[in-house]
Amino acid sequence: MSTSDPAPEQPDALSSPGSDTTWFVVPLFNEGQVVGDVIRDLRTRYPLVVCVDDGSEDDSARIAEEAGAVVVRHPYNMGQGAALKTGIDYALRDAAMRQVVTFDSDGQHRVDDAAAMIATREEKGVDIVLGSRFLDDRTRPGLLKRAVLRGAVLYTNLTSGVKLTDAHNGLRVLGREACEKIAIEQNRMAHASEIVEEIGRHRFTVAEHPVHIIYTDYSRSKGQPLLNSVNIVIDMLFR
Ligand SMILES: Nc1nc2c(ncn2[C@@H]2O[C@H](COP(=O)(O)OP(=O)(O)O)[C@@H](O)[C@H]2O)c(=O)[nH]1
Numbered sequence: 323m324s325t326s327d328p329a330p331e332q333p334d335a336l337s338s339p340g341s342d343t344t345w346f347v348v349p350l351f352n353e354g355q356v357v358g359d360v361i362r363d364l365r366t367r368y369p370l371v372v373c374v375d376d377g378s379e380d381d382s383a384r385i386a387e388e389a390g391a392v393v394v395r396h397p398y399n400m401g402q403g404a405a406l407k408t409g410i411d412y413a414l415r416d417a418a419m420r421q422v423v424t425f426d427s428d429g430q431h432r433v434d435d436a437a438a439m440i441a442t443r444e445e446k447g448v449d450i451v452l453g454s455r456f457l458d459d460r461t462r463p464g465l466l467k468r469a470v471l472r473g474a475v476l477y478t479n480l481t482s483g484v485k486l487t488d489a490h491n492g493l494r495v496l497g498r499e500a501c502e503k504i505a506i507e508q509n510r511m512a513h514a515s516e517i518v519e520e521i522g523r524h525r526f527t528v529a530e531h532p533v534h535i536i537y538t539d540y541s542r543s544k545g546q547p548l549l550n551s552v553n554i555v556i557d558m559l560f561r
């Protein structure tokens with residue numbers, strides 16, 4: 323940021339319960355069009371935000387930084403799984419951190435849902451709260467995407483022993499112990515199934531929480547192509 327730019331507005335750190343002990347980990351790859359609004363919106367309630375920029379070719383990193391996030395940069399594109407690992411490791415360096423929220427940078431996640439999930443973790447006393455777009459009817463993914471996501475859930479429920487309704491939802495709240503123990507080795511999109519398998523392996527307690535994933539023309543044009551589910555299966559089989 324140049325010295326002539328105004329200092330970023332300081333959000334009220336007490337505005338949401340847990341805001342001083344919760345780090346938002348935000349994977350970032352070529353989202354310059356939207357990431358500034360996403361980070362500003364988030365930081366009105368949760369000031370601790372780390373974006374992991376993963377070799378973006380646009381000005382995503384600069385925009386995220388100007389919006390007030392800490393930005394950690396990978397030297398080249400390593401994948402969303404690798405970015406989450408980097409962001410969680412960063413958050414673990416804060417001794418006061420009690421939980422991490424993984425939150426997308428493309429505007430598909432709602433801060434209200436994250437806040438409700440943080441409250442649920444507290445109320446239920448569980449290690450982890452996972453977002454699910456299939457617990458209510460707010461999210462409309464389209465028939466084919468719905469079928470692929472359902473297939474992913476069946477597969478992950480079988481391999482992990484954890485019974486979920488949505489296995490590939492990027493909105494999660496992970497308590498500190500889960501952050502310390504869950505090993506993410508799948509650099510790319512198979513990390514979502516891997517996280518659920520790790521939850522099963524460590525026997526962490528889990529609650530699901532309904533979330534609204536917002537599908538826009540922007541998110542559809544940029545998001546993971548359905549064909550990528552084939553790559554995910556291959557990644558999982560040959561790890
Ligand atoms: N760091 C990093 N983030 C990524 C990568 N690919 C996607 N993302 C981010 O991860 C989030 C979800 O990715 P997206 O492609 O929208 O997946 P979808 O919503 O499941 O279709 C978004 O915030 C992206 O910016 C990547 O290779 N590296």
Ligand SMILES: [Mg+2]
Pocket residue numbers: 426428430541545546
């Ligand atoms: Mg997306």
